Amino acid sequence: MDLQINLIDQLEGVLASKDVSRRAEILRRVTDVFVVGSGKFSEDQVELFDDVMGKRLENVERAARAQFGNRLAKLSDAPPKTIRDLAFDDAIEVAGPILQHSERLDDHALIEIAKAKGQGxxxxxxxxxxxxxxxxxxxxxxxxxxxxxxxxxxxxxxxxxxxxxxxxxxxxxxxx
Known part of the structure; x- marks a missing residue:
């Protein structure tokens, strides 16, 4: 519990910061917490992770987004809005693992992506x-x-x- 409180305090600090490397580090740590607890969270908790991850995903460099996507792609309870954002990413190294593996993408999203994005x-x-x-x-x-x-x-x-x-x-x- 102390780890979660400490993480929340750090998140609040990062929200005020424009430091891209700090955002990527917090995104990695939040993802660590989610991956370890995957399958045990309620829908409300997944929604909270979705909000936090979605906000951290903005303005994070491509390599960090790709690593993040790789970690979430095969999780059956991955945050759905975050998965959708990653799937629509223009960078195939970010979107690819999500498009290939994520069960959280519905057929409509796949069709929309297939029509809007490139061959990759x-x-x-x-x-x-x-x-x-x-x-x-x-x-x-x-x-x-x-x-x-x-x-x-x-x-x-x-x-x-x-x-x-x-x-x-x-x-x-x-x-x-």
Whole structure:
């Protein structure tokens, strides 16, 4: 309990500070507390972590965000708003682990990301254990869809396969 009180005191100090390295350090420590207690927190506690982590995530360098995302990506109770923010990050080294592993992302978010982000994000999404037809069958910008084209075969969706095949440019080279 003393550790938590000390951490809260430090958080308040960091909130007043603009020091990016201090923000990253506090984010790391808050993440440590969350990871150790993962699976034991109530929804209210997860929401509190979500608020704290989300505020600390702003203005933190890319490497720290990537490390943070890697630690949260496979946690089934990871803070959902924070996971969503990380998944929408432009830097694939930040978003990739979340897109590939996080169970906290819903299909709507995956579709939105796939349509808005680049091929690295699509490739990360295609590496998920489970891809539902809603994700694989959505139309994506020409040129980017081919990464999820093959994922649609994994989802065994004939409608998605034919839609993507029909949209394939004549010059595309598809493996035999």
């Amino acid at each position: 994000h699509l490739l990360a999404i295609s590496g998920r254990k489970v891809l539902v037809e809603a994700v694989t069958d959505s139309p994506y910008p020409m040129g980017d869809f081919h990464l999820l084209f093959f994922a649609s075969f994994l989802a065994h969706s004939e409608s998605g396969q034919s839609r993507h095949f029909d949209r394939a440019p004549v010059t595309s080279v598809l493996p035999r």
